[in-house]
Amino acid sequence: MSHNESASPTEGYTTSGDYTNGSTLPAIPNGSMRDVASSINGSANRAASLVSQQTYPTSNIAPPQVSRKQLMGYVGFANLPNQVHRRSVRKGFQFTVMVVGESGLGKSTLVNTLFATPLYPSKELPPPSAEPAKTVSIESISADIEESDVRLRLTVVDTPGFGDYVNNDSSWKPILDNIEARFDAYLDQENRVNRSKMVDNRVHACLYFIQPTGHALKPIDIEFMRRLHTRVNLIPIIAKADTMTDEEVTQFKARVLADIRYHNIQIFQAPTYEKEDEETLAENEEIASRIPFAVVGSTTIIKTPDGRTVRGRAYPWGVIEVDNEEHCDFVKLRQMLIRTNMEELREHTNLFLYENWRTEKLIAMGVEQDQSVFKEVNPAAKQAEERAMHEAKLSKMEAEMKMVFAQKVMEKEAKLKQSEEELYARHREMKDALDKQRMELEDKKRRLESGRPLTPEKSNTRKKGFLRT
Template identity: 40%
Template structure:
């Protein structure tokens, strides 16, 4: 390691100075005796457990799909219900209503924010139903970005960004509606979207499987990203949950005894549908995804993917170019990408030059072949002409030889003599 003119360390290698936000590659060493490093994770765990966790969920879907009841079921409590208009058509605009709760379990505190969107999909003209929802999501990003630019940004920033959107789909069995497809495609570009089939007890097992297949096909056709399927590389331990997407769920505030156990269920004349029975719905898998497996991943994906994308777009709109500073997190990736792009461009240009050279050689070969054929034809013509002249000369030579022979023999007749003179 050397030092530059400013006294900062400068590495000699593939990439020079790593910058103030990165450290040089450490040199591995062997310990001569234990240091107690195995206690570090437990120290981290104790400190993290004392911290307060946050989860911000937005609930989107048409009225009458049991969203409020489902949220009560999901968190095993009674969340405050907002009084909605009895006639959905009288709702003039979509409202965005955040509600804040504190849940405590075995010393772990969860600050829960549930953002309801009453009026979504209830109007006859649904063209602008998404506008207030997207404005709310963008506003949370802007407020977080403004807090980062504040002088005290190194303190904990209250995170009001939406970590996941639970999008409820009506159990029609006919695929995505136009409003659902548009909403899911727009939302998936900004937040983590989890599609949910509401009121799963209205469908048979075969109908649910068929409907899921149709929805998966529609999601793929519309290039809609869903969580965690589209972020599988960034999410650990959710492989088994992917097969249940989209989740078909049931919500209920009622309890009944099934055997010796008190369970949430919906009771009908023909039987009981248990909410937390995996054979009746995917509710347990959705709760496991949100609370046990991917809560931290939801927050990280929101920050590292969606928020960074929003922040980058906002900075570029203000005129800031794409940075390739060595201290950037994406520096190595951009350098490698540029090198790969240049290599591909050089290979393309080399291939073009090679193809052009081959074409020129072929054209020259054709021209030489045509010239050779022309010369061969001309040679054959001249040879034929020479043969004709040779034949004429040989004929005249024979006549001369005959005349000489006759002259020497003295038998040249008068007529022949005259003929000879005439010639």
């Protein structure tokens, strides 16, 4: 950043708010917040300056003739970006950066360098060159910063370094848990009835510190990044770049990028927009070309051989300046975070990382998204689908009717058979009765012809106990 870093730290903006741990406010380099304001406020300021009101002294100087014309057919949507912009400015921004990496790589030092003064409160005043103590727990530090009516709540989450234990297998777990807990807190707020005062504490950028070894990435770095890359915007950082020569840094950067690609690790890539002006495109390209940023951290003020006072590290062979773009990428990193890509980092967190986490969480809870709701409608396919459904319905109705018909026929047949049997039985009965009648008549006829009385003769009465003679 080519801003004047030596200007008074409070000039041009005011800071307010408090740290979560109650320390005094950090001083942000003047350029940094001017960067935030310029990135957010630039277009509106330009627009405002075009319509700014001019007053003229009530002397005899006549105001210039202004011809006013009514715009015909003005719709007003061109003002939309400004409306959105004004709302965001009024509401303020929340931006959270997390630093992660092996122990002793200078994470806490870089956080302090970013805020320009030590953030960590100390009971006694530390000596001027005091180093931050070893970080032992996840610490979050926030500062409310305001410039040109733009409010920004900047939070840095410092994490304890890993690598001190014999077994570092799950050292990524507490960090991932912290990132997800912040997603959870956001989801909770989304589910509330009143969502007007949402606090966004999600991690928008994660600076991953890599030891300046010059060799391939360590397995633990690969494991860490692979665990985190689906949950957070990863920005790889080569720590303590002052321990390498320029040539070594260039070679190591290429090596790290190749490893990252080989292991399919997603690092944050700023999107490029077609309609961007040349200056912005060049700035984006320059920033992208520096990834992984090779940084040097220091809050110590030292004197250069040519008499300037700078933040840096002094060596017998010279001074490494933190804020000198020729010496390291610290300035470019800060520019990316709080000027060039802050909005993209926030957007990518919200639209992709958080959304994916939310979907995975819902699926894990057994709530499945109905994908058919999102199916694209193809009229021909829809017609074919409807026809198939209609045909299926018709054939089902046909089958049902056939079944009913067959049943009815069976019932009728059964009934007919039953009446046939009844008729047959009756016929036989009548025939038997007729036969009997006919036999009786024939018997009578025979008797008459033979002269025997019609009434049957009294048969010999037998008396019980007597034999007939």
